[in-house]
Amino acid sequence: MGIKAVLKNTITMGPVATYQLHKKREEEKREKERKRLEKERKEREEELKRIRSEEENVQLMEEFEQFLKEEYGDNPIENGIYQKELKAFWVKKVYPRIYNDEAKKPIEHKVVFMERGNGISPSLKYMLKYMRKNTDYEIKTFSLMANTVEQEEYLKRAKDYIREIATAKAIFICTANDLTSYFKIRSETTYIQLWHGCGVFKKVGLSTIDKAFGKSAESHREYPINTNYSYVTIASPELSWIFEESMGIDKDSGIIVPTGVSRSDEFFDPEFVDNCYKKLYEKIPQAEGKKIILYAPTFRGEVATCTSPDVLDVKAFAEAFSDEYILIFKHHQSVKVVPTIPEEYEGTFAFDMTRGKGMNINELMTVADICISDYSSLVFEYSLFERPMIFFAFDLEEYIDERGLYYDFDEITPGPIVKTNEEMIEYIKHIDKRFDKQEVIDFKNRFMNCCDGHASERIAALIK
Numbered sequence: 233m234g235i236k237a238v239l240k241n242t243i244t245m246g247p248v249a250t251y252q253l254h255k256k257r258e259e260e261k262r263e264k265e266r267k268r269l270e271k272e273r274k275e276r277e278e279e280l281k282r283i284r285s286e287e288e289n290v291q292l293m294e295e296f297e298q299f300l301k302e303e304y305g306d307n308p309i310e311n312g313i314y315q316k317e318l319k320a321f322w323v324k325k326v327y328p329r330i331y332n333d334e335a336k337k338p339i340e341h342k343v344v345f346m347e348r349g350n351g352i353s354p355s356l357k358y359m360l361k362y363m364r365k366n367t368d369y370e371i372k373t374f375s376l377m378a379n380t381v382e383q384e385e386y387l388k389r390a391k392d393y394i395r396e397i398a399t400a401k402a403i404f405i406c407t408a409n410d411l412t413s414y415f416k417i418r419s420e421t422t423y424i425q426l427w428h429g430c431g432v433f434k435k436v437g438l439s440t441i442d443k444a445f446g447k448s449a450e451s452h453r454e455y456p457i458n459t460n461y462s463y464v465t466i467a468s469p470e471l472s473w474i475f476e477e478s479m480g481i482d483k484d485s486g487i488i489v490p491t492g493v494s495r496s497d498e499f500f501d502p503e504f505v506d507n508c509y510k511k512l513y514e515k516i517p518q519a520e521g522k523k524i525i526l527y528a529p530t531f532r533g534e535v536a537t538c539t540s541p542d543v544l545d546v547k548a549f550a551e552a553f554s555d556e557y558i559l560i561f562k563h564h565q566s567v568k569v570v571p572t573i574p575e576e577y578e579g580t581f582a583f584d585m586t587r588g589k590g591m592n593i594n595e596l597m598t599v600a601d602i603c604i605s606d607y608s609s610l611v612f613e614y615s616l617f618e619r620p621m622i623f624f625a626f627d628l629e630e631y632i633d634e635r636g637l638y639y640d641f642d643e644i645t646p647g648p649i650v651k652t653n654e655e656m657i658e659y660i661k662h663i664d665k666r667f668d669k670q671e672v673i674d675f676k677n678r679f680m681n682c683c684d685g686h687a688s689e690r691i692a693a694l695i696k
Contacts (some may be wrong), residue, residue, distance in 0.1 A: 289388050296321045315383055322387040323455065327394045328415040334398030339420045342370035343402040343695075346393055348378045348409050349565075354594050355406035355428045359494040362688035372396050379536060379566075397421065402695045408437060408479075410455035417460040422695045425458070427475075430467040430493045431612030431679045434530065435636040437478035456480070463694050465491045465687070467612065467680050474638050489694070492687025498594060499616050500685030508591075508598040515590045516558065516583055519599075523557045525549070525660070526600035528593065529624070530608035531564040532631075540564060541606070542571035543626055545653040550581040552657045560585055562596050564608070602660065607631060611646075615676040616683060620667045621647035622656055646675035 300309060300317065309317075343363060345356050352360065352373060364371055374393040378386050390411050397403050402422040417423050437458065441449050447457075458479035466475060469490045476483050498504045512519050531538035540563040549559055563570040563586045573582045585591050593610060597603065603614045604622045611621055623645045625631070632641075641649065648666075650656050659666055 285388075285392060289391075292322075292326060292391075293384075318383060318387065322391070323410060324414050326391060327411060330391060331394050331398045331412075331415050334395050335418050337399050339401055339418075340370070340399045341368070342372055342396075342400055343367075343404065344372045344374065344393070344397050344400045345404045346374045346376065346397075348376050348405070348407045350377055350380055351375055353406055353428060353565075354495045354592055355426050355493075356404060357495070358498050359404055359426060359688055359691065362494065362497070362692065366689075367692065369401065372400070408457040410457045412460050413455045413457075417462075420696065422462045423460050424691065424694060425461050425464040426494055426691070427464065427466070429609030429612065430496060430683065431471060431609050432474050432478075433607045433609060433611075433637050433639065433641070434631075435478070435638060438480050439474075439478045439636065439638070461487050463491075463691075464488045465493060465691055467493045467496070467683050468678065469682075470678055490682045491690040491694070492682035492684060493613075494688045494691055495594060496613055496616060496680070496683040497685050497688050499598065499613070499683075505598055508595045511591055511595060512599045515585075516560075518580065519558055523601040524599050525553070525557050525559045525602045525604065526562060526596050527559065527604045527624075528562040528596070528608060528610055529564070529604075529606045531567050532627075535566050538564070538566050540567040540570055541624075541626070543653075544604070544624070546574050546577050546582050548653050548657060550577050553660065554581045557601075557660075558583065560596060560600070562586055562593055602663070604656065607635070607637065607641075612679050613683075615646060615672050615680055618669055618672050618676065620663055621645075621672065622659060623647055623649045624651075624656060625649050626651045644675065646672040 296318065299321065300314075303317075304313075345352065345360050347353055347356055352375065360371065360373070363369060374389070374396070376386055376389045376393065381389075394411065398418070400421055402424065403417075404424050404426055406426045406428045438452060441447070441452065458481070461479075461481070464475055464479065464481065464487055466472065466488060467490070472483065472488050472490070475481065475488050481487050512524075527544055529541045531540055533539055546559065549557075553559075559582045561570070561573065561582065561584045563584075565587065567586075570584065570586050572578075573584055578584075583589075585596060594613070597610065597614050597617070600614070600619070602620045602622065603611065604624050605611050605614075606623060606625050611623075614621060623641075625641065628641065628649070628651070631637075646668075648655070648659055650659065
């Protein structure tokens with residue numbers, strides 16, 4: 233708008249309206265300046281914190297090196313011993329010291345979210361979104377990058393998290409960790425374990441002590457991985473006994489609460505569902521007019537070196553279903569090197585959406601017409617859609633021997649258990665006749681009956 237138009241408009245408005253317009257503009261200027269100054273203040277504070285943290289890290293590492301010298305002298309130290317002593321130094325000495333010093337300060341109006349690995353997982357993401365939208369808490373997030381950075385860097389990142397939770401109103405995590413093994417969380421703080429799945433097939437935690445890949449009983453005693461919780465939120469009372477066993481929590485403690493699982497709330501959000509389909513067609517235009525088969529297996533082996541199954545026959549699936557379906561792979565996030573899709577089918581019939589491809593597992597479950605999995609907990613969430621599931625358990629006996637399951641697999645799976653590609657293809661070809669929807673509904677009512685779209689609201693109400 234030119235200056236003449238502005239003047240003409242101002243004259244037409246009258247003195248009162250003109251004054252109000254000028255007042256509004258002045259307020260906007262002041263607010264803009266206030267935000268600029270606030271941003272600069274926060275940037276200065278963060279820079280000072282970073283500098284202090286770096287200085288503190290140097291001092292702590294000097295203290296650790298002095299300890300090693302006193303303990304081992306000038307003799308060369310094996311890397312395994314070094315890493316073991318490094319962890320003990322931080323977890324047993326540094327974290328308790330920092331936490332207890334910081335906990336002398338008053339509780340602040342803030343909540344802390346901690347992801348042990350990279351980024352923010354779906355289990356934390358929806359609760360984080362809910363808290364930002366529906367509360368006035370200051371939100372702090374930490375990504376500790378476990379198994380991505382060196383242990384020394386991970387432990388230093390964890391130190392900053394420990395300092396922050398000492399004055400937090402609430403803490404949200406979604407995986408087990410041993411960072412709070414050697415101190416108690418203050419009573420004014422609500423510490424909530426959201427967990428990273430809605431249900432459990434495969435044994436975890438204390439249930440795996442007798443397994444080759446599990447931690448030893450001695451290790452669990454030295455570094456307990458599920459301590460200090462105020463609450464562990466679960467999808468159904470049916471699952472309580474599993475979390476009691478795997479986390480070592482007394483059934484009468486009141487810690488395990490069937491509130492529903494926060495991450496399941498978005499499945500009930502029509503806007504989220506619409507956006508999932510929009511994102512699907514944006515990322516995979518070939519999906520328009522087609523049905524979706526999602527293959528999402530769990531990992532095999534130990535987490536640090538785990539692999540993903542490479543037994544689904546893409547060629548056979550393409551020959552059988554390419555006119556009606558597309559196939560999407562979503563391998564477990566812990567798998568570093570995923571199986572490749574045959575070149576002639578990649579980007580035409582089969583697509584890998586494992587990492588950095590634009591759609592997370594919740595989004596993919598939302599658009600999937602059929603889900604093929606195995607022992608993964610994602611089938612619990614998927615049951616909310618009441619759609620067909622296939623359990624591709626080609627290594628069932630071996631997996632049970634190695635890992636162990638909490639339930640008789642044949643007894644609870646809401647869909648066919650198959651061991652070959654031919655069985656899967658045959659089932660899908662006749663899915664309209666063979667799919668038993670009531671079987672899925674019964675499974676959902678048993679294991680997911682607290683997931684109704686309002687879990688996050690109930691979880692937030694747990695904060696003291």
